[in-house]
Amino acid sequence: MSRKYPKKVRKEFARKLAAAEAFVETWTNTGLASSLITDYTCTLTCEEAKTYSALMRSFGYVNTASSIIADHCEDCDVPSEHFDTDVWTVDVGAMTFDPKLKQEVADLGWTLVLNAEHPREAEAKAEDAVRAHLHANGLTLKPGVFINVSEIKPGEPGSLALYDWIDMREAA
Incomplete structure (x- = not known):
């Protein structure tokens, strides 16, 4: 991170990033990340599914991210909005x-x-x-x-x- 931020802010960002990484690693290692929607009948809003998918994708869990969107789309009113056109x-x-x-x-x-x-x-x-x-x-x-x-x-x-x-x- 750039030195243009005060040391206190850089430490806060580092703590947040470490917490996000720990969250993603724990949820993917336990299988909860990909089974939340299917096994627990959890219904996510479109924005929640996109955000959750983006978090998993940003840490390199591309298949989990795709699975989250695909599972969300099975109950979504406008599933075509979530698909990559390619x-x-x-x-x-x-x-x-x-x-x-x-x-x-x-x-x-x-x-x-x-x-x-x-x-x-x-x-x-x-x-x-x-x-x-x-x-x-x-x-x-x-x-x-x-x-x-x-x-x-x-x-x-x-x-x-x-x-x-x-x-x-x-x-x-």
């Missing part, structure tokens, strides 16, 4: 085919979270990711079958989601 959740399905066995393998589905500027780009990235995943595992799409994008939503799923999802976002 994060999308895409539900994708495909009928897979094993060319070696010459038979249908399974009807698989994925939920991908990725960065994109608009839904069409998110859809294209999701389809490319599914094709790459199938190729890496020696599978292809069933002949005559396309990748089915069933839903594209802004933001990421909340922790109450009943399914696993694959985080494909680029590191910040």
Whole structure:
């Protein structure tokens, strides 16, 4: 901190920062930071959720911060106000085919979270990711079958989601 502040003020700021850091570390280490909304049915106002998320993000807990916003949005009247416009959740399905066995393998589905500027780009990235995943595992799409994008939503799923999802976002 700059020396333009009196020593007494610098010490006060240092105490406040240490207290905030201790709060964040304790809440994240005990799991309370990410489970407050879901496990304790705690309802936060929009401003409370944004502030709580910003505090966690400022100490490097980006996933916890995102989870706080996502969980808040499940009960929020205007959830679209909370989402970064470049994060999308895409539900994708495909009928897979094993060319070696010459038979249908399974009807698989994925939920991908990725960065994109608009839904069409998110859809294209999701389809490319599914094709790459199938190729890496020696599978292809069933002949005559396309990748089915069933839903594209802004933001990421909340922790109450009943399914696993694959985080494909680029590191910040």
